[in-house]
Amino acid sequence: MDKIAKKCGFIAILGEPNAGKSTLVNAFVGSKVSIVSPKVQTTRRRILGLTIQEQTQLIFVDTPGIFKPKRSLEKSMVKTALEARQGADKVLLIVDSRQKSFESSFSVLRQLGENQSVILVLNKIDLLEPSRLLAIIQKFRPFPQISDTFMISALTGEGVADLLQWLTVRMPESPWLYPEDQLTDLPLRLWAAEITREQLVLQLQHELPYETYVETETWENFENGSVKIQQAVVMARSAQKGIILGRQGQRIKAISQKARLEMEKHLGHPVHLFLFVKVTEDWMDKPSILREAGILES
Ligand SMILES: Nc1nc2c(ncn2[C@@H]2O[C@H](COP(=O)(O)OP(=O)(O)OP(=O)(O)O)[C@@H](O)[C@H]2O)c(=O)[nH]1
Ligand SMILES: [Mg+2]
Structure with missing residues (x-):
């Protein structure tokens, strides 16, 4: 055949x-x-x-x-x-x-x-x-x-x-370009940063400063299958920090909780997520940071 x-x-x-x-x-x-x-x-x-x-x-x-x-x-x-x-x-x-x-x-x-x-x-x-x-x-x-x-x-x-x-x-004859089980080209660290940004957008809506991005700083896999992820929510101005933190840190806690659950759902193992806020003035005008955040292609 x-x-x-x-x-x-x-x-x-x-x-x-x-x-x-x-x-x-x-x-x-x-x-x-x-x-x-x-x-x-x-x-x-x-x-x-x-x-x-x-x-x-x-x-x-x-x-x-x-x-x-x-x-x-x-x-x-x-x-x-x-x-x-x-x-x-x-x-x-x-x-x-x-x-x-x-x-x-x-x-x-x-x-x-x-x-x-x-x-x-x-x-x-x-x-x-x-x-x-x-x-x-x-x-x-x-x-x-x-x-x-x-x-x-x-x-x-x-x-x-x-x-x-x-x-x-209608697709042309061609060998497959990606492994069979791959769902996206986004590396896991960037994907996890996106999941947290999604919660920022959903939970803060119009309050979320446009100039906000999330960076996964560390990612540690443990033998028992769990993973420890540390992420920075990067703001362009220190005055914006309070919006993310909320009263007594309640906001960032709720954001972190939802993002963690979403990550666990897709990764299929326990996640320990640590979120903190970082200020990098005017990062949007800095091509090196845009590239790091995956927004500008190198
Ligand atoms: N009712 C309904 N809502 C939809 C449908 N498709 C998308 N939405 C909603 O429309 C909104 C925008 O959806 P996205 O998929 O983020 O749209 P997008 O085109 O990727 O938007 P950008 O990334 O901002 O350009 C979300 O609230 C979705 O749930 C649909 O077929 N029906
Ligand atoms: Mg979209």
């Missing part, structure tokens, strides 16, 4: 902030590889999510949202997102279909240009009257680069399996 050839390909996941890109990548992978929050600009770096469907390895490239950047961190995020399509076999444009105006998605399409073939993915249809979908599709008609349109809910999973199947059959 002939051996079925292996296939492997890259799928870039692009779109405006908060469209549901990371939720979709996690749904494809079946595990949390990329953090999710109701706040815009949650994803700050390119993150790969991997899955295997029979003989095909699909490599999803989660990206920061595309918008009009002002600050240097924002500029590097948008650049990362736009560059993700280079070498991609398919480009998905994720759209929050509840938007009143689709101008920010149109702007992404214009930035990608007419030569970039794009698959339009209308997301969050669980929140939408089905009768509105046709009108939304009409609005995207002026963009000839859209080859196909899908309607999904990344949250409930509706339409996700169909889209995955559609992509699977």
